[in-house]
Amino acid sequence: MFLARQRSMQRLVAVRVEPGGDSDAPTVAQLDHHYIVRVFDQRLIADGSTGKPLRLLYMQYLPGGTAEGVFTLLRAQRAAAHSGPAASAAAKTPGAAEDAGADSESETPGEDRVEAAQAAGGRGIGVDAGDGAGEADSADAPIRADAGVGAAARGTAFGGGLLLRAVDAAMEERGEIRPADSRVRRDISALSWPETVAWVGRRLAEALDHAERHGVLHHDIRPGNVLFTAEGVPKLADFALGALYWNTGLPGAAGVTADDPAGLRWRSPEALAARLDPTAALPDTRSDIYSLAVLLWEMLTGTAPFDDPAPDGAPGHEVVTGMLARRQAGVPESALGALPADTPAALRRVLLECLHPEPEHRWQNGADLAGQLDLCLDSRARDLVDPPPQSLRVRARRWPVLIAAVCVGLPNALASMYNIRLNQSLIVDRMPVADQHRFETVALVNNAIAFPLAALLLFWLARRPLTVSYRLAHGRRYSAAELARARSDTLLIGERAVWVPFAAWMIAGVVWPLALSAAGAHLPRHTFAHFLAAQLVCAAIALAYPYFLITVYSVRSLYPQLLARGAVGAADRRQLTALARRSSVYLAAAASVPLLGVATATFVSPVDLELVIVPVRWLSVGGILAFVLSYRLFRVLEEDLRALVRAIPRGAP
Template sequence: MNTASVATVARFAADWETALRESRAEPPPLAHYIPDGGVVRLAMLADLIRIDQRQRWRRRGSGRRMSEYGKDFPDLIGTAQFLELVCEEYALRRRYEAIGLREFCEEYPEQAAQLHRRFDDSDAGPGRVEVVTAMPIGIEVGIRLDDFDLLTELGGRISAKVFLARQLSMQRLVALRVEAGDEHDPRRVAQLDHQYIVRVFDQRVVATVSAAALRLQYMQYLPGGTGADLLRLIRSTTPHGGGVLLRSVDEAMEARGEIRPTDSTVRHEISALSWPETVAWVGSRLAVALDYAAQHGVSHGAVKPANVLFTAEGVPKLADFGRDAALAIDPEALPYQAPERLAALIDPAAPTPQAHVDLFALGVLLWEMLTGARPFDDPADADPDPLTSLRRAHDAGVGPDALERLPADTPATLRRVLLRCLDPDPVRRWQSGSELAGQLELCLDQRARDLVDPPPNSLRHRARRWPLLIAALCVGVPNLLASLYNIRLNQILIVDRLAAGDQQRFQTVALVNNAIAFPLASVVMLMLCRRALVAAHRLSRGRGYPAGALARARRETLSLGDRLVWVPFGMWLLAGVLWPLALMYTGVALPSRNFVQFYIAQVVCATIALAYPFFLATVYAVRSLYPQLLVAGPVGPEDGRQLGRLARWSNGYLAAAASVPLLAVASATFVPDGQLGLVVGPMRTLSVGGIVAFVLSYWLFRLSEVDLRALIRAVGRGAR
């Protein structure tokens, strides 16, 4: 075509893009762009129809048939251009609707023979056909394409290539994607602005001499190579830490003449990681990127090594968003697809895959980074139905051979997270990128992952099966000791000085009081803690739990210590008032000093019931119950705030534990001089026991503090 024809085709393509952006009711009228003339007219008409076809399908998911175009332009029928356009119509319809070659040929009987020769045995399975528009000849390094000088080819395939280019108008280096097909929705992709997504600056459509409309998408240039470069290095060496990632980045930068950063906190962080931790570090950032895109209505569809790019510091970013692998097959991405997406490729009538299938692909990629091989065997080259074989392998799950390839230093947490990513059942997989990112962040803290995935034979793991019994012991033992102290002290100061009848009344009131107070307190505590205890019991036996209920259970589990101590604390103080009143009601006359002595003893016992059980219950909750809830569902910023609040409140309980010996000494000032010698034994026992109990409480406080800090670090990173 001549220059004027090329300009007309480019104008038509640009007008269509404007119509798409502005959601116009009518597309640009094709007839207004068609000139008169024989050969030139046919060539130009074919290019205009090609653009019109694609844009109509993009806009509405349906388009005009070539038979309709043939009625409008009868001189096109019977030409080579018409056959090519019919083939392109078939490719478009296969992308947007379920149609087989036999059914399509019934609409075009005159072209049926050529269609069968062109697509061969495509009716054997819809997923077996990949019709792409090839890149025009001449798009190569060294040429100037629109506003860009093409400097180096960075990668690509038959329908699209990526170049390092210099944008002349902005005088900057960009990664330029030159695409002959129409696989992206650039309007949505360009809206993605995230630290772990390659930033797309803009895109434009240009026409070439061959009349093919090219989409130029220019984006952020990252010099650190791709995941494919990293995998090549992993397969040629044994990775021993994050330095392997930095080495891959440095080699890619050296090949492109780039200079690596000399002072980088990120590179220092990566270098200190083991290789499994590096995989988790990379994976958590890619999961965050997928979550951000999903929140903006964009799925990736082609997560694969070549689409993971690295900055000079080694930070991963996802590129090439907007492909729908259920509609346009990318052979390189197929081994990473979830079973339900492969099913949709094989059978268009299969259920539509959910957006989080990208997380399955990410799981395959991370497993490949970790072991150097994908977790599923690829179909043989001679396999007549590779898609079905691939789906069958993915449906079977990760086999023992793949598990044996895991490095010896792979944390149990990372193993669990990846296996859940690769579960054949989509319901049992992670349901969002943020959920997966939070779990991967747990892998980066040794103490946090030791909490969430303890050894099966450890005490912490076995204790998960008995939450009610252990909670009862945490509360019961300190309260029992407090009761023994209270009984002994009251016996010396009050009961022994009463008449025989009053002593009997005292015992009766005590029996009635305890018969009411203990069951009532137990029922109230059980009601307050039921959700945390039930959730822990169910999860310890492998049963599921709804996400919303899990969030509430986590909150109540962290407050388990509060819920278990404030009820006994209140009961002790209440009993200090009600018990003497009940004695007076029965006719027992108590001196005023006995009221004071009795209530001070109750305060001491209430403080014991408040401080010591809190640390016992909290350590059990944080080390045994909470971690299994943390890995069973999505984690958010609220979890970090709850952990921080518990860490702060623990200081108050520690002060209460320290006050018990002081209260024991202070209570002695209310004992008459004549009776002081009688209570020296109980007071000394309480003081010494209080000091020992405080040391134990302080040790438990420090233990839970370290655990909480580890969980806060992990949960806080995952919530970003």
């Protein structure tokens, strides 16, 4: 790898020289993405000593070094933290020798070397240059305003400043000057170290997703192939090498020539299996996701998740077999103990799922992984999705049917008490004894029919959120389409749970008087108005108060489980935003309950006002208290929905 100046475009480029005339550089050059190193040109020249062709790839020059430089500084910083002040001072000036490209060589040829390559002729794929200044990060505001413990990490040894120090060290070695004023660098410096790892990983996952959608896989993700701009923005390099690795039929021992033995550390179990068995299926994008997780784990902890022996020449069958066995056994407890104390549970979960031995249990594409890593950058969102194991929200997931029944049943029970007390005073007590018996009979029949029907309808409408939540907790897996439907139904469970009782109360306000009249009871005309007014108040209670109880429960306990399964996109963002807007309608309904109670009292004659004053007083006081509770729940719900919206990447389909 060489640093050179391309005279035709008057720009610095990284030039990789490798043997062989076959290349998929034209395909890789089409990967125009903010987080992928651009391939500008390709030249073929003849090697005078062997007569075989040499391929020169002209690539985007990034001055910030590679991830290996970050690892070097991280290890030195951690060693200094355990060794005392003297070692700490030495760790501040790391000698992380980084080249312009992907490997550790730093030879810089003169311009005549580049001109010679151009004069030799060959095919070229000239493309516009990019300076790697992190335009995407400036445009889409990637850093969360409430990013966890980031503010506390500002200026500490293991915050985002560590990444910037590694970038600055690489730039200083090349004589580069770091940006004087950069919003991206300021945002990175405000992150904790785990958040910095998630920030870097999210961008590399987006790069993998973009490449996959263009039919390109990497297959060789390692620290040397992750480069940084001067602002600390990561870019993924050497897609061409990854494609060639598999296209040349190298699952056997010949594959060692495509990379150094140490490069196997970042390979997935299926990639290692393909080396041992030439007939094994070739790895897909889930293998790249596994390799990226290994890299992020090492960036997070300073150590690899698997205790592989140091490479000693070409890896033989026994070495590769041992590496495969360790990965199939999963991440060991010793590696889990190396995670920093401030590692969010969400980041731990995301990386462990990426490192699952079975590809079908990992995130299935880069977009899903990017969304999960984005979630790790929002403290409120990640606390919702990955609460402490013994928290109330986690324990509440075990009893979804019971909790939903209490959330719906309790307000409706209180409404029934108000309704019975009011109707007893104004209507039932004034009926003849025979009509009172008819009233009791009609009430018994109506309740025996209405309550079971309403309960069955409610359970049927809520069946998917309640059953999916239970089955997920017991290890059941669902397809992306099933999870999307479950997420949509979970956000609607609160509204479905209130409109069914609301409709039942309003229907009862009409059916009961008609049923009494049909049974032979004599009802004065004003009785119909009293009965309907009381039912209207009860319907408002059933509409407003259960909504916030059950919606907050579903958003805080049930929905996050589904969000953690991935495959979220623009549809989920629209559903969350729409729910936030509709919630204000139910808040207005909660405010109207005391007013409705007072309004219904105006229909009562002055003589009967004494009979209803106590129920109306209790309704008014209780309604005000219930509105205060509803408002607090509304604010909690509003903040939770905003956090969940922020956790969905803007570029998600």
